[in-house]
Every structure is written in C-alpha cells, then in structure tokens.
Amino acid sequence: MPLQDITARIAKAEAAAGRPAGSVKLIAVSKVQPDERVEAVLQQGHRCFGENRVQEAAGKWPAFMERYEGIDLHLIGPLQTNKARQAMELFHAIHSVDRPKLAKTIARLAQEMGKCPDLFVQVNTGEEEQKAGVMPAEADSFIAECKALDLPVRGLMCIPPVDEEPSLHFALLAKIAERNGLSDLSMGMSDDFEKAIALGATHVRIGSAIFGERVKPQG
Ligand SMILES: *Cc1c(COP(=O)(O)O)cnc(C)c1O
Numbered sequence: 001m002p003l004q005d006i007t008a009r010i011a012k013a014e015a016a017a018g019r020p021a022g023s024v025k026l027i028a029v030s031k032v033q034p035d036e037r038v039e040a041v042l043q044q045g046h047r048c049f050g051e052n053r054v055q056e057a058a059g060k061w062p063a064f065m066e067r068y069e070g071i072d073l074h075l076i077g078p079l080q081t082n083k084a085r086q087a088m089e090l091f092h093a094i095h096s097v098d099r100p101k102l103a104k105t106i107a108r109l110a111q112e113m114g115k116c117p118d119l120f121v122q123v124n125t126g127e128e129e130q131k132a133g134v135m136p137a138e139a140d141s142f143i144a145e146c147k148a149l150d151l152p153v154r155g156l157m158c159i160p161p162v163d164e165e166p167s168l169h170f171a172l173l174a175k176i177a178e179r180n181g182l183s184d185l186s187m188g189m190s191d192d193f194e195k196a197i198a199l200g201a202t203h204v205r206i207g208s209a210i211f212g213e214r215v216k217p218q219g
Pocket of ligand 1: 052076077190191208
C-alpha cells in the first residue's frame, strides 16, 4: 500500500479519536526489506524507521544516513546488553527496555556517552512465555527503577498476542502508562494501528502494509 494511503488512514484515525492531526508518529518498519523498497520510502520524504535487530540496522542505515538528512531510527526488537552501546550510537529511540540489567547498562553508558536515546519500556501484556517485556504486575516497579536511574523513559510499548483482540492489550498499556505519568504509547502494527490510535497510540510501527510482505524470514 502506498505510503500516502497509510498516512491518510492515520490522519483519519486521529480525527475519529478526536486527537490532534500529527499526534501519531509513523515508524516505517524496514526490517528484512530490500534496500530499494526502503529507498523508495526515503525518496517520498519519510524519515522515521524501525528495525528490530541492531546488527541488521548497523549494516544498512549508516549509508542511508549519509545520503538523507534527518533520519529518525527506532529499535523495536529485543536488545542484548552487549549490543547496548552500538544501539545507543545508532538509534534515536529504543522501544524494548524490559529488564533491570539492561536498564542499568543503558544508564551507565548514557553517563559515559553523554547522551541517551528516548526509551520505551516494553510490557508483555499477554504474559506470553516466549515474548520479551516486563510482566504487567511488575511494570510499575520497573518503570520506577528506570526513573531512579535517570533514564529518559518516554513511554511504553507492547506487541499483543497474535490470536487475541489487540484493543484489550492497547487499553491495558494505556492504563499502565497513565498511572505512571508516561505520555507515549508505542502500539499498533499493520493490522491493528487504527484500533491502537483510538486507544491513544503516539507511535505506530507499520511494516508490511507499507513495504509489502517481508521477502525472507528473519533468521
Ligand atoms: C515487524 C514488527 C512490526 C511491524 O509488523 P507489520 O505487521 O509488518 O506491520 C511492528 N513491531 C515490531 C516489534 C515488529 O517486530
């Protein structure tokens, strides 16, 4: 689907929810997409992208950043502590802060580097065993721990279980953010971003609806 169709759908969903135009940021998820598809979206003037692997992003984004001004790159996949420094150098936001060890590592590196990306705490709203994210019952204390480390936590992120109504998960995430005084919500993907916007998403992460089906699985 062309980029402008997605941005039009976002604008419509913002209006339907009574939210200001432009209050939702579109993160175009370019993982595993061929460079020419990414380039086509860059040429249309879009600058905000999401990747879920540090290694893959490090292999393709520095070259794009040399050629296009103002790229805003978001890490939306799990982060290992040994890749934290590289991630903090490359990304402007990290959406997958989900455990004390990682939070402490980021805090230490932020001191050392004198800068830190915007951070989102990932919440495992479906309490799925295989999925990253802090459990909902532990979210408040983990967020407090991050704040005590002086981390720039802007909001929360979730990936609802594939076989459940996403709105319940979006509503839960919004509730946890509200009671912790966090403004930003990273939620909503190709199939459910309008529902996420209705429930307060500030960042939607859309891949296949923009770029087409991913050509190869990640492995
Ligand atoms: C791949 C991915 C997306 C985008 O998924 P689509 O269904 O292609 O829109 C969003 N968020 C995360 C965390 C992802 O890994």
